Amino acid sequence: MRRYHLFIIYTLIAALLAWNLYLQFGKKSGNPQGEEVLVQSAEGEKFTISIPEAKVRIFEIPEKLTFADEPVPLEQTDVMERFEREIYVNVYWQSNMILLMKRAGKYLPTIEKILRDQGVPDDFKYLAMTESGLMNVVSPAGARGFWQIMPGTAKDYKLEISDDVDERYHLEKSTLVACKYLKTAYSKFGNWTSVAASYNIGITGIRKRKEEQNQSNYYNLFLVEETSRYLFRILAFKEIFENPGKYGFELSEKDIYKQPLFRELKVTQSINSLANWAILHNSTYKELKIHNPWLRSQKLKISRNQDYIIKLPIN
Template sequence: MNKPLRFLVVLSIVLICGALINATQKEDISQIPTKETPANKETKISDKNTSELYEIKALKIPKGLNFAGEHVPIEKQDIRERIDRELLVNTYWQSNGLLMFKRAHKYFPIIEPILAENGIPDDFKYLAVIESGLQNATSPAGARGFWQIMKATAKENGLEVNNNVDERYHLEKATKVACKYLQKAKDRLGSWTLAAAAYNAGNYGMAKKLESQKVNNYYDLLLGQETSRYVPRIVALKEIMSNPKKYGFVFETEDLYQLESTITVEIDTAINNIAVFAQKFGTNYKELKIHNPWLRENVLNNASRKKYEIKLPQ
């Protein structure tokens, strides 16, 4: 081999070896931990599976579920699936769930003793939760308040309903009316579960369904979607709200809403200007209306000289 050719061969070998060594050094350097690549972090967050970052778990349906002491037959496949649906929907709608816990801490202490005094099982407080979210809501059909009472039902049970005063927004009075309705439904239909369903579908509607389908149990009825989901929703909310940590809801008592202390003033005359009236008691129009949402205008007509109780912040 002549000298020029030998020189070119040797030079090629040197260049190839140099390239291999350089590549190896770069690979080693890439493995050195930096601020961007911690030593204990083998992969980037973007490379992880979603399940490594956040888990959406199937829920185990508890055994022995009941509503007002009445068995929920989860041994039936369709009932199991309906309960499962409501548990999932209400567990993974986390923001709404937390709001229910917060509001319940504020309003259940008002609702619970009224249910007890009227012989209505405590579980019915969860009916108010699914009806209104424990707010003074208004439905497209015109039902109002925590218990979503229709105007005709309210008047039949002694509530005042007009443009000036609407006692469907009076929590204590509306709860008593709901108790009357539920007791009548229980007496007519024979169970608390059917009474709960009747709150949604009506006494007559439920009685007609039972008769036409030749059954005597809510869980044996073929119903429209709203009424079909109604009792399972109550059962699911009862289960979740009775066991918050089990379903992933973590909070301290201080995180929950508190019922503000009030004093009660009795009025048996008209109030020409509620804003001015509020100022006389060291408060304002907004605060007075928060505690008395049944007052619908800036006046209280009271031509009949009826006695009203008005709550004022203490």
């Protein structure tokens, strides 16, 4: 047993020495497989340990980049650095990016279709990723859902918020509201880059900064850090999603999450127990809540001349 312990100790010491040698000389060797070191055990047995090459990579930044077909001035040093920052932050937060790529398979087809139908550039799907990671999150300020819609905005655009229902969690309805906002902002600014920035700081906020600094271009504005980074987060998601292999993400089709096929049930009368209602329709309360997150309580009160569509998976 003692000899075995000595063998383990010697092996660990040899590995540490080998790693130190690699840090000093490994990169100069040009060996893509890493540094190989000969180790001898207490019993005289010899074997080779291969120290793998460091995995951190420096990425080549694209020469040209656009948002909604509007050019990004990467020739400006600060613009390039701000974009590069978001690339590295997101690429090397691998767990988050992998799950986002998997999750995107469930929700992007719906978002892309609505953007297309509403005449909003496809790149705005990356704004939704930036806002929420395609999850129904709640901000400290009270914004909710994929598009992080505030209560006042929901009211302005006729989204229902009640004890039983919060349509900010309704993917289709909230995406339509986001499109309406984006098109309203475009009518004021005339370019989609300013529109995207306004989603973070507000239409009035961007207009005020432009007037204060006598600049019309977003990239020439000096902004607080959150708004300064906002568009570049969107651009980073776009670049990584359009070139996943370049950044080390090699998901296959089977790795991507998919929505099930749904049946849609029109409901015109109040439901006292959604759990019982789900069972009555050959489903479960869990399935009902997962696929209809806009249902916020255990019941659903329906007023006269009102109806809802509830989606349940086809089993």
